[in-house]
Amino acid sequence: MSTNGASAPAPLGLLAELTHRCPLGCPYCSNPLALDPRSDELDAATWARVFREASALGVLQVHLSGGEPAARRDLPEIVKAARDANLYSNLITSAVGLTAEGLSKLADAGLDHVQISIQDSEPASADHIAGYKGASARKHALAAEVVRLGLPLTVNVVVHRANIARVEAMVEMALALGATRVEIAHVQYYGWALKNRAALMPSRAQVEEAVGIVERLRQAHRGRIVIDAVIPDYYARFPKPCVGGWGRRSLNVTPAGRVLPCHAAEVIPGLEFWNVRAHTLADIWRSSPAFEAFRGTDWMQEPCKSCALKEKDFGGCRCQAFLLAGDARAADPVCHLSPHHATVERLAGERADAAYAYRHS
Amino acid sequence: MEQAGPIAAGARPRLPRGVRLTHNEAQGGWLLLAPERVFKADAVTAEILKRCTGEATVEAIVDDLMKAFAGAPRERIESDVMKLLGGLAEKRLLELD
Ligand code: SF4
Numbered sequence: 184m185s186t187n188g189a190s191a192p193a194p195l196g197l198l199a200e201l202t203h204r205c206p207l208g209c210p211y212c213s214n215p216l217a218l219d220p221r222s223d224e225l226d227a228a229t230w231a232r233v234f235r236e237a238s239a240l241g242v243l244q245v246h247l248s249g250g251e252p253a254a255r256r257d258l259p260e261i262v263k264a265a266r267d268a269n270l271y272s273n274l275i276t277s278a279v280g281l282t283a284e285g286l287s288k289l290a291d292a293g294l295d296h297v298q299i300s301i302q303d304s305e306p307a308s309a310d311h312i313a314g315y316k317g318a319s320a321r322k323h324a325l326a327a328e329v330v331r332l333g334l335p336l337t338v339n340v341v342v343h344r345a346n347i348a349r350v351e352a353m354v355e356m357a358l359a360l361g362a363t364r365v366e367i368a369h370v371q372y373y374g375w376a377l378k379n380r381a382a383l384m385p386s387r388a389q390v391e392e393a394v395g396i397v398e399r400l401r402q403a404h405r406g407r408i409v410i411d412a413v414i415p416d417y418y419a420r421f422p423k424p425c426v427g428g429w430g431r432r433s434l435n436v437t438p439a440g441r442v443l444p445c446h447a448a449e450v451i452p453g454l455e456f457w458n459v460r461a462h463t464l465a466d467i468w469r470s471s472p473a474f475e476a477f478r479g480t481d482w483m484q485e486p487c488k489s490c491a492l493k494e495k496d497f498g499g500c501r502c503q504a505f506l507l508a509g510d511a512r513a514a515d516p517v518c519h520l521s522p523h524h525a526t527v528e529r530l531a532g533e534r535a536d537a538a539y540a541y542r543h544s
Numbered sequence: 545m546e547q548a549g550p551i552a553a554g555a556r557p558r559l560p561r562g563v564r565l566t567h568n569e570a571q572g573g574w575l576l577l578a579p580e581r582v583f584k585a586d587a588v589t590a591e592i593l594k595r596c597t598g599e600a601t602v603e604a605i606v607d608d609l610m611k612a613f614a615g616a617p618r619e620r621i622e623s624d625v626m627k628l629l630g631g632l633a634e635k636r637l638l639e640l641d
């Protein structure tokens with residue numbers, strides 16, 4: 184490819200998937216359909232090295248994610264390693280499997296921020312979506328602990344057909360829990376979510392109403408809570424600049440150590456991913472074939488190639504281009520200029536109240 | 545951004561838990577980190593924020609900066625400090641006790 188490592192910008196964020204294990208089974212889980220087994224997980228010492236290499240490369244924030252990161256007993260050690268590497272650490276947790284005592288150990292180890300996902304404001308519906316009885320109550324209890332320890336709390340809400348009518352109630356709930364930030368993320372259709380697309384997809388009218396409500400709440404709660412919203416893809420006219428541009432701002436390390444430009448990148452056939460067990464992170468960022476494949480804009484074809492927006496959205500999501508247009512170099516079909524845009528409109532119209540295919544580990 | 549009211553000279557500003565000033569060579573200097581947010585901090589901003597420990601008063605911080613930036617007029621430093629602290633407090637990136 185024409186980009187060479189020397190011109191690679193400095194990344195800002197690292198998503199560390201510490202494990203794919205999780206007690207919950209959300210039908211929109213972004214983990215791949217084939218999960219990394221526990222026996223392949225990187226040990227804490229390797230994570231510590233990865234964090235040091237990441238910091239030297241420019242990474243400022245590490246997102247400790249999964250699966251459920253608390254499924255790892257050495258989580259305090261991993262948090263401390265992030266702190267020692269001068270990284271800002273963000274724990275992304277389902278709250279199930281993390282006790283108050285466990286959380287206070289993480290706080291002592293230097294954890295900076297906690298993000299708890301909630302499935303719904305209605306407990307019964309929330310537990311149904313998570314596929315875990317009592318999950319909702321545990322989330323409330325852990326949120327209270329986070330606030331008691333003085334850690335900033337973000338509540339993350341994944342929005343889809345079963346809960347979209349309660350967007351306002353979910354934001355109110357985040358406020359009541361003491362969150363200073365709430366993320367309203369409409370489901371992105373990869374991995375398990377793609378399998379469950381027809382059961383998760385809201386209607387256009389529902390999406391438009393939800394977007395309007397979020398806008399109103401953002402004004403109403405200014406200064407009390409920050410509302411960040413991820414616009415639902417399938418109903419957009421332009422794609423999102425996926426991961427801020429391929430190989431530009433962030434990297435993702437899987438439980439077994441493969442380094443991906445975005446969490447879904449493994450769906451694209453033919454990409455060669457390097458592993459932190461065999462290469463330094465700097466080498467991988469600058470020279471691994473997967474990062475080089477779609478960095479910059481030279482790989483583009485029409486309509487992106489001559490589009491004025493190509494430096495803004497980078498042609499959208501490569502994984503979605505592959506999944507929906509059959510070609511990872513195509514424009515993201517979410518874009519109304521894509522010749523495959525009609526496919527997206529057709530798929531958005533396929534809605535069926537089927538039972539969820541829960542993820543299972 | 546507008547601030548709610550003037551900051552008292554006796555206030556003791558500090559960065560709340562979850563907000564950290566850091567230095568990263570590859571990113572070219574000082575940065576203020578908060579949940580899902582990164583702000584570049586120029587040299588003056590960094591010098592002010594390093595002093596926001598919750599112990600020093602705003603007045604003491606200004607005095608100390610006078611030494612660090614010898615020759616700069618006090619009113620100028622004071623107004624820089626007030627502007628920065630007011631803006632950060634409004635975004636909940638700073639606590640004033
Ligand atoms: S989305 Fe749900 S199932 Fe997937 S890792 Fe997160 S909590 Fe677990």
Ligand code: SF4
Pocket residue numbers: 421422486487488490491492493494496497498499514515518519520521
């Ligand atoms: S044509 Fe390509 S670059 Fe232009 S807006 Fe659509 S996806 Fe983005």
